[in-house]
Amino acid sequence: MNRYDIVIIGSGMGGLACGTILSKEGMRVCVVEQNAVPGGCLQSFRRNGRMLDTGIHYVGSLREGQVMYQYLKYFGVIDKVRIRLLDPAGFDRIYLDGRMFRYASGFDRFAETLAEDFPGEKEGIRSYCRILQRIGGLIAPEVLRNGRLSAGGMEYLGLSAAATIDSLVTDPLLRRVLAAGSVPLYSGRRDMSPLYHHAMINHSNIEGAACFPDGTQHVADAMCEQIRAHGGELFTHARATRFRLAGSRVSGVETNGGERLLEAKWFISDAPPAQTFGLLEPTPLLRRAFLNRLTILPNTYGFFSIHLLLRPGTVPYTGCNHYFYNTSDVWSARGDFEGYNIPVVLLYPQPAEDGPYAQVITLLVPMLWENVARWTESRSGRRGEDYTAFKQRFADATLRFTERFMPGLRDAAEEIHTSSPLTYRDYTSIPEGAAYGLQKDFNRPLASLVPVRSRIGNLLLTGQNINVHGMLGVTVSAALTCSELVGESYLSKKIGYA
Numbered sequence: 001m002n003r004y005d006i007v008i009i010g011s012g013m014g015g016l017a018c019g020t021i022l023s024k025e026g027m028r029v030c031v032v033e034q035n036a037v038p039g040g041c042l043q044s045f046r047r048n049g050r051m052l053d054t055g056i057h058y059v060g061s062l063r064e065g066q067v068m069y070q071y072l073k074y075f076g077v078i079d080k081v082r083i084r085l086l087d088p089a090g091f092d093r094i095y096l097d098g099r100m101f102r103y104a105s106g107f108d109r110f111a112e113t114l115a116e117d118f119p120g121e122k123e124g125i126r127s128y129c130r131i132l133q134r135i136g137g138l139i140a141p142e143v144l145r146n147g148r149l150s151a152g153g154m155e156y157l158g159l160s161a162a163a164t165i166d167s168l169v170t171d172p173l174l175r176r177v178l179a180a181g182s183v184p185l186y187s188g189r190r191d192m193s194p195l196y197h198h199a200m201i202n203h204s205n206i207e208g209a210a211c212f213p214d215g216t217q218h219v220a221d222a223m224c225e226q227i228r229a230h231g232g233e234l235f236t237h238a239r240a241t242r243f244r245l246a247g248s249r250v251s252g253v254e255t256n257g258g259e260r261l262l263e264a265k266w267f268i269s270d271a272p273p274a275q276t277f278g279l280l281e282p283t284p285l286l287r288r289a290f291l292n293r294l295t296i297l298p299n300t301y302g303f304f305s306i307h308l309l310l311r312p313g314t315v316p317y318t319g320c321n322h323y324f325y326n327t328s329d330v331w332s333a334r335g336d337f338e339g340y341n342i343p344v345v346l347l348y349p350q351p352a353e354d355g356p357y358a359q360v361i362t363l364l365v366p367m368l369w370e371n372v373a374r375w376t377e378s379r380s381g382r383r384g385e386d387y388t389a390f391k392q393r394f395a396d397a398t399l400r401f402t403e404r405f406m407p408g409l410r411d412a413a414e415e416i417h418t419s420s421p422l423t424y425r426d427y428t429s430i431p432e433g434a435a436y437g438l439q440k441d442f443n444r445p446l447a448s449l450v451p452v453r454s455r456i457g458n459l460l461l462t463g464q465n466i467n468v469h470g471m472l473g474v475t476v477s478a479a480l481t482c483s484e485l486v487g488e489s490y491l492s493k494k495i496g497y498a
């Protein structure tokens, strides 16, 4: 039996950020991860000498002095990971209705570039930028230095992203262009998605979109190193299987059915909320209505991923992501291509270590659970031939669609690896392999956010369901979780002045 100040369940960005913060602040931390490799959606895997990222492909606010950069600096990892800014003239390129539109870096340039395509909408585009800056500014480094992790913004959770865009510009194509660069980054829905999430994600990308050319695993590994350097421990192959309750508090967590018992003063869970509470014996402390809500809230969609390992020197690295739309309704997750549901293909290139070429291209296609539901009961590596054939056919169709924009892409690949939302579900335990956890809903803004504190006194939650998902959102949520233990003013100033 081991005793800690904090036991953290799950080593995704949320768990590792909490572990890094609390171990740096002098607490004895232990992180348990069910998988062999820490990182959750930061995990990369190696094929033929190349690192393939499973989840995160690009992240915003990563220029020096911006908020994500500041957090990584405070974590002590900024000098340990390579960051590469994407093309400032167009970090995202959006293909809609036979045309291509660029999202340029920096708000002035972003507005000027779009105004070239929509000269009559200059004012509307400027207003759109001002709203993004107001909302993104709520978590800016200046706010941290003033002793707050966030300067509010709850009112934007109750506003519709689509309706706000529609109110700012009149050209129907521009409305779609302003949505198209981020809708797949939050599984956007016209009838549900809050302005807050749209703005936080687009703001951070416009101010400083970048990738980690050595793979996101390096970020996870650098944080694990920090946790260990500050006296913390991390166990892999350690699945939390049961909480032990003593009165209204958790006294310990068992891993792998009782193999280990880890006792602590506090417990933080980065696992999906329904799974976290499922580790408890039924208790009157948790109301049935609360538990039901966690299971009936809709999930975001998952992704079908295709990793192309490129022959050296075949595809130039352009430093930008491509969004190839196959539907005129960019808010829809449906789009038929040769009988397959392909609403949009997101293309992320990864630069070769040296030279001007890409070494890997990842294609992501939003995939609804209904497309893979017939294999729900199967486990990774044992799903049968019909699943293998489905993946092959889906990958072929996606490549045929993508080659309309990038002819010759298939021939440039020497190896192709695929995965589906089932793969994500099996590795992360996220229900339905949902890419971003629970779907946020402006109609019920508070019902679709999970609070940090639970009715179990010493059990805190973290991760992508707390506030905003994605690397930045989950990092801010981790700070919110940790502020319950070390104080918001103290922690934000430490981060802001790091």
Ligand SMILES: Cc1cc2nc3c(=O)[nH]c(=O)nc-3n(C[C@H](O)[C@H](O)[C@H](O)COP(=O)(O)OP(=O)(O)OC[C@H]3O[C@@H](n4cnc5c(N)ncnc54)[C@H](O)[C@@H]3O)c2cc1C
Binding pocket: 009, 010, 011, 012, 013, 014, 015, 032, 033, 034, 035, 038, 039, 040, 041, 042, 054, 055, 056, 057, 058, 059, 238, 239, 240, 241, 270, 271, 272, 275, 303, 305, 364, 424, 427, 428, 429, 430, 434, 435, 436, 462, 463, 464, 465, 469, 470, 471, 472, 474
């Ligand atoms: C395909 C895809 C592409 C994405 N692209 C981007 C992007 O480009 N940029 C971006 O910012 N975000 C992106 N995201 C979103 C981002 O990856 C997530 O929002 C974020 O990484 C979630 O972090 P987390 O810590 O909340 O959860 P996770 O990363 O899921 O971590 C949870 C961890 O808990 C572990 N765990 C669960 N249950 C237990 C248990 N009982 N015991 C022990 N361990 C347990 C899991 O194994 C996992 O390691 C993408 C997501 C996907 C799926």
